[in-house]
Amino acid sequence: MIGHSPMNPAPVPPLTTLPDGTIKQVNPFSGTEVWTVPGRAHRPVPRHGPATVEITDDNRDARTDFGLDCMLKTTPEKARLVIDDNGEPRILRGLTVSRLHETTPLFRRVANLYEILTYTYWAVNYGYRMDALAARHMAEYLAEDAGVDHVEELLRTRMERAGVSADEIEADFTRDRRMQTIHEKGSAFFGGGHDIIIARDHYIPGATRSDQLCGSGELDWSTHRLYIAFTVDAMDRLYRANPYVRYVATFQNWLPPAGASVEHLHKQLVAIDEHGLQNETEIAQVRANPNMYNEWAADFAGRHNLIFAENDHAVAFAGFGHRYPTLEVFSKSATTEPWMMNDEERDAVADLVHACHIAAGPETPSNEEWLHRPLDVDVPMPWRIVIKWRTSTLAGFEGGTKIFINTISPAALKDRVLTSLVTAREGGRLAPGIRLGEECIFQRNSLKYNPAIK
Numbered sequence: 001m002i003g004h005s006p007m008n009p010a011p012v013p014p015l016t017t018l019p020d021g022t023i024k025q026v027n028p029f030s031g032t033e034v035w036t037v038p039g040r041a042h043r044p045v046p047r048h049g050p051a052t053v054e055i056t057d058d059n060r061d062a063r064t065d066f067g068l069d070c071m072l073k074t075t076p077e078k079a080r081l082v083i084d085d086n087g088e089p090r091i092l093r094g095l096t097v098s099r100l101h102e103t104t105p106l107f108r109r110v111a112n113l114y115e116i117l118t119y120t121y122w123a124v125n126y127g128y129r130m131d132a133l134a135a136r137h138m139a140e141y142l143a144e145d146a147g148v149d150h151v152e153e154l155l156r157t158r159m160e161r162a163g164v165s166a167d168e169i170e171a172d173f174t175r176d177r178r179m180q181t182i183h184e185k186g187s188a189f190f191g192g193g194h195d196i197i198i199a200r201d202h203y204i205p206g207a208t209r210s211d212q213l214c215g216s217g218e219l220d221w222s223t224h225r226l227y228i229a230f231t232v233d234a235m236d237r238l239y240r241a242n243p244y245v246r247y248v249a250t251f252q253n254w255l256p257p258a259g260a261s262v263e264h265l266h267k268q269l270v271a272i273d274e275h276g277l278q279n280e281t282e283i284a285q286v287r288a289n290p291n292m293y294n295e296w297a298a299d300f301a302g303r304h305n306l307i308f309a310e311n312d313h314a315v316a317f318a319g320f321g322h323r324y325p326t327l328e329v330f331s332k333s334a335t336t337e338p339w340m341m342n343d344e345e346r347d348a349v350a351d352l353v354h355a356c357h358i359a360a361g362p363e364t365p366s367n368e369e370w371l372h373r374p375l376d377v378d379v380p381m382p383w384r385i386v387i388k389w390r391t392s393t394l395a396g397f398e399g400g401t402k403i404f405i406n407t408i409s410p411a412a413l414k415d416r417v418l419t420s421l422v423t424a425r426e427g428g429r430l431a432p433g434i435r436l437g438e439e440c441i442f443q444r445n446s447l448k449y450n451p452a453i454k
Contacts, residue, residue, distance in 0.1 A: 027321025028296040066264040080105035094137035097146040119188035130191025138190040193271030217357035221431035228350035236339035245271040252368035302442040313348030318414035334448040351431035359420040365390040382449035
């Protein structure tokens, strides 16, 4: 067990196994208390899902607003990642309506139609105005009649869903007010701070049924690397575009039980003006113990045989003290900002995250949460990604006690994931360079984010 630090909020050690097999866990960073109780996993859990329908070439890319045949149902495209004629990835930025079909995007970056922090929030509270790149994109987009029509249609949709009356909407789009409304209310589509990264495919290639969804684990490892790299690029862009941003929250919700309103592979990035409570707690902790991510995470996992995969620049283990079965991937890099890492370091994290999604399978609802050091923080914090399996529903016991029941112990989760990954590697699905199980080299202080550790 790890020793207690004055800043450690955990009332008990991170892992305690009682004689009857009950496992009590406390997350060393958040203080969340979790119990794994023998037999609890045997209770019946009903599964619900939409009826399966046939998938054909006619409906394959039009089943959701994120499909390739529905590009004008999303907001103006800030960027897209394409594969050029030489097979190399390339990012195109600031496309107009007339250019949308010149290339086929592997991933697209668009503004969320329903922002968490609106463009008006930043403008009114901070005096923010979009940067020159966004302003140019907006001007070029609205120079085309099709662009004007697109923005108007999106604004009408958003206003209708917000309960604005038909008369008020029509008053905003009269001949005299139309362009003023589009420029004022449409600015969020170009200069806002809540973006979505949308994958090309809704279904796996060759799918014939609507339950054959394309999740992160169904991408090949090289495509998943590009997915992560394109998301990292978006993080960098959001920080650069708005000097008032203190943190960019990045996450992926997969399937409705995990909070996804659209069953299509996508990530979200939200620029916010705070660090968030979790970051503030960890910042205080890391000031007291700069090496805590080694001591309380990677090293602790290694000593308790919870590491299931690693490569030269990242490590993955079964997490402890989480409400849901959770897999954690930590970058070993000395660089704490993912957009400043070299390709090899960034891809190493992507490969292990990809492996985690393969182990979960596309039918498992999950949240993928990214954590990194905020730009205005002077303490070292490594880039890490946690994948939470949303396989249970919180109930009255958890709400009343703040003790959460997780039906899979960290050790059982590690064994389950490792078995899946061995099979996946035999099938050629894992990226090269991944070591599994006993192949992993448990090296203390493997996370090099802390400059005091050589």
